[in-house]
Amino acid sequence: MEKAVRRIGVFTSGGDAPGMNAAIRSVVRTAIHMGIECVGIRRGYHGLINGDFVTLNFDSVSGLSRRGGTMLYSARSEDFKSEVGRERAVATCKLLGLDALVGIGGDGTFRGLLTLADKGLSVIGIPGTIDNDIACSTYTIGYDTACNTAVESIDKLRDTMQSHERCSVVEVMGRHAGHVALNVGVACGATAVLVPEQVVNYETDLVEPIRRARLSGRTHFMIIVAEGVQGGAYEVAKQIHEATALDTRVTILGHVQRGGAPTVRDRVAATYMGYEAVRLLAEGKTCRVVAMDGESYVDYDIHEALAMKKGLDQQTYTVMRALTGVQ
Numbered sequence: 001m002e003k004a005v006r007r008i009g010v011f012t013s014g015g016d017a018p019g020m021n022a023a024i025r026s027v028v029r030t031a032i033h034m035g036i037e038c039v040g041i042r043r044g045y046h047g048l049i050n051g052d053f054v055t056l057n058f059d060s061v062s063g064l065s066r067r068g069g070t071m072l073y074s075a076r077s078e079d080f081k082s083e084v085g086r087e088r089a090v091a092t093c094k095l096l097g098l099d100a101l102v103g104i105g106g107d108g109t110f111r112g113l114l115t116l117a118d119k120g121l122s123v124i125g126i127p128g129t130i131d132n133d134i135a136c137s138t139y140t141i142g143y144d145t146a147c148n149t150a151v152e153s154i155d156k157l158r159d160t161m162q163s164h165e166r167c168s169v170v171e172v173m174g175r176h177a178g179h180v181a182l183n184v185g186v187a188c189g190a191t192a193v194l195v196p197e198q199v200v201n202y203e204t205d206l207v208e209p210i211r212r213a214r215l216s217g218r219t220h221f222m223i224i225v226a227e228g229v230q231g232g233a234y235e236v237a238k239q240i241h242e243a244t245a246l247d248t249r250v251t252i253l254g255h256v257q258r259g260g261a262p263t264v265r266d267r268v269a270a271t272y273m274g275y276e277a278v279r280l281l282a283e284g285k286t287c288r289v290v291a292m293d294g295e296s297y298v299d300y301d302i303h304e305a306l307a308m309k310k311g312l313d314q315q316t317y318t319v320m321r322a323l324t325g326v327q
């Protein structure tokens with residue numbers, strides 16, 4: 001019987017995330033195990049358009065699991081938005097003899113895969129973003145590492161905030177989603193956590209928790225703000241200072257959260273997802289996103305996956321509100 005795929009192209013696209021390398025390694029090694037060749041496409045869709053590739057074998061992905069970033073580079077491609085760009089991407093696949101693509105990234109990456117599926121390629125998406133904001137999956141590659149990196153920095157900040165009896169406003173990544181902020185806030189025992197999914201009431205969500213903390217004896221305060229919160233960390237700090245006169249300092253953790261060696265959780269999730277992606281292709285499946293449902297690995301049709309919505313984890317949100325004293 002003829003194999004469903006003979007040669008796979010793998011690429012990373014959008015914002016990078018720790019664990020993407022582990023996913024690449026897993027795709028390559030699983031493919032080899034199943035008798036399928038693998039080519040790495042560099043710089044995401046940009047590389048697909050420009051024929052920017054690297055051949056990958058068992059040895060070329062050795063030692064990748066523990067490395068942050070992505071060995072295939074990542075980019076956001078404007079050219080891929082045009083039909084001309086997409087035709088050039090298909091031409092690259094024809095030239096290299098790729099019958100399938102595995103794209104590691106977020107919703108934008110999956111939408112791009114759909115346009116290539118319409119042109120006859122088999123495609124599979126793997127959710128990779130530190131934001132954990134892909135609706136079909138309870139977990140995305142890079143989230144755990146990013147949260148751990150943020151918590152490590154905040155623990156250090158807390159030492160100096162305590163010494164000087166200050167209020168710290170820490171901005172974590174998450175332009176549209178507050179998963180990182182919420183998780184990090186719970187993990188570091190924040191005084192208050194602000195997320196873009198909720199309209200912020202400065203009095204009840206911010207100033208009152210600070211007052212309660214002061215009344216119970218605290219002299220330093222840790223406020224976690226997701227990047228997407230209206231006004232950002234500086235506006236939040238201004239509001240706190242105006243309402244309380246506290247010595248308030250802003251720290252923006254920024255892209256440091258996207259780097260570093262992936263945690264065990266990210267290495268393992270990435271490895272399983274890479275395996276699942278190739279398994280699906282080998283079984284003749286296409287247009288699927290590998291995802292996690294709790295601790296299980298599942299897959300969804302890409303259209304179905306893109307139509308799903310993901311809110312904040314309500315249990316975590318409830319716990320955060322209880323522990324910060326927000327009514």
Ligand code: F6P
Nearest residue numbers: 015016129130131173174175227
């Ligand atoms: O990867 C997702 C994300 O980290 C967001 O949280 C953040 O807003 C964005 O990427 C930043 O993207 P860029 O690296 O293009 O500035």
